[in-house]
Amino acid sequence: MSPIHFSMGLPGLRNDPDAFLRLAAIALLIPALGEELVFRGILQPARMSTTKDLAISALSLAAFVLWHPVQVWLGLPMAQPVFTEPAFLTLVAAVGALCTALTHRTGSLWPAMALHWVVVVGWKAGTG
Numbered sequence: 604m605s606p607i608h609f610s611m612g613l614p615g616l617r618n619d620p621d622a623f624l625r626l627a628a629i630a631l632l633i634p635a636l637g638e639e640l641v642f643r644g645i646l647q648p649a650r651m652s653t654t655k656d657l658a659i660s661a662l663s664l665a666a667f668v669l670w671h672p673v674q675v676w677l678g679l680p681m682a683q684p685v686f687t688e689p690a691f692l693t694l695v696a697a698v699g700a701l702c703t704a705l706t707h708r709t710g711s712l713w714p715a716m717a718l719h720w721v722v723v724v725g726w727k728a729g730t731g
Contacts, residue, residue, distance in 0.1 A: 630720055639716045642664075646663040660703050663703070667695070671687075
């Protein structure tokens with residue numbers, strides 16, 4: 604939850620700083636670090652220099668999007684029913700594309716991890 608949520612008394616995580624810190628820590632490990640290491644660290648080249656690199660990045664992005672409904676179908680603990688909704692998957696594709704672009708632009712996973720973390724924490728804090 605952002606400082607704005609706390610100062611305005613908005614719902615997110617019921618204004619519970621401890622719950623927010625737990626969410627922030629979990630989001631750092633599971634989606635931000637874990638998914639970015641796989642989908643942008645292992646599956647795609649850090650810098651695009653050829654058409655083949657672009658194709659590999661597109662496949663990695665597609666795998667990232669498909670991973671979300673697969674989590675639901677496998678019954679994984681972090682999965683949520685929203686992971687199968689087309690609107691959510693469109694947003695996942697947009698975030699994944701931005702993470703891909705950041706990784707290619709910087710040659711580093713850290714900016715993509717940070718973006719992924721901010722998006723997940725913002726989403727969950729706002730709905731928690």
